[in-house]
Amino acid sequence: MAEPHLLDRMFTALMHGIVETGRAPHYAELAPRLGLTVEDSRRLLLDVMQTYPIGWLHPETDYVASFPPLNNLPTQYRVTVRGEQKWFAQCGFEATSVTWLFPGATVRIEAPCLDCGEPIRIEMRDGRLMAVDPPGIVGHLNYGFGPSRGRPPYL
Amino acid sequence: MNLFRSEEHARRWSQFNPASEEGFIALPDLVAFFGTETRQHMLDADYLSAWYPKRGAERRAVLERIGKTSPFWLGTPAPA
Numbered sequence: 584m585a586e587p588h589l590l591d592r593m594f595t596a597l598m599h600g601i602v603e604t605g606r607a608p609h610y611a612e613l614a615p616r617l618g619l620t621v622e623d624s625r626r627l628l629l630d631v632m633q634t635y636p637i638g639w640l641h642p643e644t645d646y647v648a649s650f651p652p653l654n655n656l657p658t659q660y661r662v663t664v665r666g667e668q669k670w671f672a673q674c675g676f677e678a679t680s681v682t683w684l685f686p687g688a689t690v691r692i693e694a695p696c697l698d699c700g701e702p703i704r705i706e707m708r709d710g711r712l713m714a715v716d717p718p719g720i721v722g723h724l725n726y727g728f729g730p731s732r733g734r735p736p737y738l
Numbered sequence: 739m740n741l742f743r744s745e746e747h748a749r750r751w752s753q754f755n756p757a758s759e760e761g762f763i764a765l766p767d768l769v770a771f772f773g774t775e776t777r778q779h780m781l782d783a784d785y786l787s788a789w790y791p792k793r794g795a796e797r798r799a800v801l802e803r804i805g806k807t808s809p810f811w812l813g814t815p816a817p818a
Contacts, residue, residue, distance in 0.1 A: 587786075587787040588787075590786050590787065591783060591784050591785070591786050591787050592783075594785060594786040595781075595782075595783050595785070595786075598780060598781060598785070599781065602781070631786070634786060634790075635786060635790065652772075652780075660741075674739040674740065675739055675740040675741035676739040676768060676771070676772055677739070677772065678741065679765075679768050679769050679771075679772045679773065680772040680773065680777050680780075682773075683773070683777050683778050683780055683781075684780060684781060692741075694741060696741075696742055696743045696747050697740055697742065697747075697751050697753075698742060698743070698747035698748065698750045698751045699743065699747060699750075701743060703741050703742070703743055705741075705765075707769070710769070710773045710778070712765065712766070712769060715765060717743050717744070719743060719744040719745075720741055720742070720743060720744070720765050721741070721742055721744060721745055721748065721762050721763065721764060721765065722739070722740070722741055722762070722763040722764075722765065722767075722768040723739075723740055723741075723742055723745075723748040723758065723761050723762055723763070724739055724758060724761035724762075724763070724810070724811070725739075725740070725753065725754065725755045725758045725761060726755060726758065726761075727758075727761070727808075727809060727810035727811065727813065728810070728811060728812070728813035729809075729812070729813025729814065729815075
């Protein structure tokens with residue numbers, strides 16, 4: 584496992600990258616910035632994902648699929664900030680945490696309801712709910728956390 | 739971990755797990771659950787080493803405060 588300061592540098596580069604552009608940078612893009620060889624950057628990415636297991640790589644690849652609260656792979660949870668929709672939240676729960684990545688900005692989360700396809704919309708700023716439509720929106724955990732799940736991660 | 743227009747919509751979802759009746763969470767509680775102090779430092783240069791390790795305890799404290807103390811929410815094995 585890499586040294587903590589290296590893990591922090593890779594994590595920060597990934598998080599700032601996905602916030603700035605809507606996609607997580609590839610380890611090869613990050614290698615020069617981190618002063619690493621491409622292979623060392625790849626290994627550092629693997630260590631970061633092991634340390635931050637709530638995110639994941641696409642199976643059998645070194646591609647970042649999920650880097651919560653955002654997702655590299657599109658989900659139904661579209662995130663709009665300052666009129667730009669270029670982000671996706673990992674899931675409905677993590678969507679409520681995206682606000683902390685955009686201090687001072689209004690973050691709009693929009694998704695179709697998985698039952699009826701009708702829209703769900705939430706607006707947050709600095710952790711506060713600013714708008715909720717429809718007012719009855721709820722979160723739902725379909726399988727319990729941890730060992731109580733009884734099945735692999737499922738969103 | 740999804741958002742629905744209401745509990746009724748979640749129950750009508752084709753993939754709704756009948757064993758997940760306790761899996762509902764009100765939106766303000768969800769905002770608290772995913773808005774703990776560590777979450778507010780996700781952009782910090784030392785988030786992974788200094789803040790992320792504190793996340794589990796924070797989550798548990800919020801879940802206890804909002805009354806979600808079953809294995810389903812706490813991620814602990816269910817009693818045999």
